[in-house]
Amino acid sequence: MTSNALSKFVAKPGHVLVTGGAGFIGSHTVDHLLARGCRVTVIDNLSTGYRANLAQCEGRADFQFIEADITQDLAPVCECAVKRFGAVERIAHFAAQTAVPLSVEDPVMDIQVNLGGTARLLEYARRNGVQKVVFASSSAVYDDDAPVPVSETSTARPASPYGIDKLAGEFFLDYYARYHGVAFTALRFMNVYGPRQDPSSYYSGVISIFLDRAVAGQPITIFDDGEQTRDFVYVTDVADAVATAALSDAGNCAVINIGTGIEVSINRITRTIIELTGSTSQVRHEPPRPGDIRRSVTTMTRAEDLLAFAPQVDLRDGLARTLAWVRGQALANTRRGSAA
Numbered sequence: 001m002t003s004n005a006l007s008k009f010v011a012k013p014g015h016v017l018v019t020g021g022a023g024f025i026g027s028h029t030v031d032h033l034l035a036r037g038c039r040v041t042v043i044d045n046l047s048t049g050y051r052a053n054l055a056q057c058e059g060r061a062d063f064q065f066i067e068a069d070i071t072q073d074l075a076p077v078c079e080c081a082v083k084r085f086g087a088v089e090r091i092a093h094f095a096a097q098t099a100v101p102l103s104v105e106d107p108v109m110d111i112q113v114n115l116g117g118t119a120r121l122l123e124y125a126r127r128n129g130v131q132k133v134v135f136a137s138s139s140a141v142y143d144d145d146a147p148v149p150v151s152e153t154s155t156a157r158p159a160s161p162y163g164i165d166k167l168a169g170e171f172f173l174d175y176y177a178r179y180h181g182v183a184f185t186a187l188r189f190m191n192v193y194g195p196r197q198d199p200s201s202y203y204s205g206v207i208s209i210f211l212d213r214a215v216a217g218q219p220i221t222i223f224d225d226g227e228q229t230r231d232f233v234y235v236t237d238v239a240d241a242v243a244t245a246a247l248s249d250a251g252n253c254a255v256i257n258i259g260t261g262i263e264v265s266i267n268r269i270t271r272t273i274i275e276l277t278g279s280t281s282q283v284r285h286e287p288p289r290p291g292d293i294r295r296s297v298t299t300m301t302r303a304e305d306l307l308a309f310a311p312q313v314d315l316r317d318g319l320a321r322t323l324a325w326v327r328g329q330a331l332a333n334t335r336r337g338s339a340a
C-alpha cells in the first residue's frame with residue numbers, strides 16, 4: 001500500500017472525511033487512509049455505494065460510517081464524528097452522481113447533486129477550518145477536440161453536464177482557496193478500474209462489464225469498431241494518489257490528471273480479458289455510443305512532478321486482480337443462492 005509518492009512527502013494522519021466513501025474509488029481511498037494512521041469518517045447515501053465495500057473497516061475504532069446525503073446540511077451530519085475524532089482536518093470528496101449519460105438526460109438533477117453537493121461541502125470546510133479538500137474531478141472535462149495525449153493545460157470544454165459540474169467544481173475549489181484559505185487538489189481521473197467496480201448498470205465501466213460477462217460466458221458488446229482508446233488506471237494507484245494529496249501539501253491548489261499515460265484500445269482490452277478468463281463469450285459489435293470520445297490518454301508530467309505519482313499496477317496485473325475479485329463475488333453469490 002506504500003508508493004513512491006509517500007517517500008517524498010510527509011504524511012499527516014488526522015481526521016479525514018470521505019464523502020462517497022462506500023463507492024468504488026472512495027472505499028479504496030478509505031483503506032489507504034486507515035493504513036496511513038488516519039481516523040476516517042465516511043458519508044454516503046448508498047445510492048450507488050455499498051456497505052459491503054467497507055466491510056473490512058466495520059468495528060474499527062478509527063472508522064465511522066454515516067448514511068447521509070451530500071446535499072444535506074453537513075454540520076449536524078458530522079457532529080457525532082467530530083465529537084468522536086475531533087474536527088475534520090481534511091476531506092476527500094467523491095460523493096456525486098457519476099453517470100455521464102444520466103447527466104445528459106437530467107442536467108438539473110445532475111447539477112443539484114454534483115455542483116450543489118460540492119458547494120455545500122466547501123461551505124462546511126470554510127466554516128469548520130478544514131485545511132484541505134481533494135476533489136474527484138474527471139477527464140470528462142475534456143472533449144474530443146482535446147489533444148492526444150491530453151494535459152492539464154489543454155483546453156477543458158466539457159461535452160456533458162457531468163463534465164461541466166466537475167470543471168465548475170474546480171473553479172469553486174479555486175475560489176475557496178483564494179478567498180477563504182481552504183487548500184485543494186483536483187484530480188482528473190482517467191478510466192479507473194479494479195475490484196468493487198459495480199458491473200450491473202448500463203453506465204458501468206467497460207472493464208467491469210466485460211469481466212462480468214466473460215466469467216458468466218455471456219456475449220460481450222463492443223460499441224463502434226473497438227479501436228477507440230482509453231487510459232486505464234488501477235484503483236489502488238488512484239487511491240494512493242488521493243491519500244497522498246489529502247495528507248500532505250503535495251499538489252496544493254493544482255489540477256492534476258491521474259492516469260498511466262498508456263493508450264489502450266477496447267479491442268485489446270477485450271482480447272486480454274478473453275485470454276485471462278478463458279471465456280467462450282461471443283464478441284459482437286454495435287454502433288458507437290452517443291457522446292463517446294475516440295481517444296483518451298494523459299500526459300504524466302504534472303502527476304509525477306507534484307505527487308511523485310508512478311502507477312504500480314500494470315494493466316495485465318490489474319485485470320488479473322480484478323478478475324480474482326469478480327470470481328470471488330460470483331462464488332459468494334452462488335453460495336448465498338444455495339443457502340437461501
Ligand code: UD1
Binds near residue numbers: 192203228230289
Ligand atoms: C469514463 C467514466 C466517466 C468519466 C469518463 C472520463 C466510467 C464508467 N465512466 O467514461 O465517469 O467521466 O471516463 O472521460 O468509468 N464500451 C463498450 N462496451 C460496453 C461498455 C463500454 O464497447 O459494454 C466502450 C465505450 O463505448 C467506450 C469505452 O468502452 O468507448 C469506455 O467506456 P466506459 O468504460 O463507459 O468509460 P468512458 O465512456 O470513457
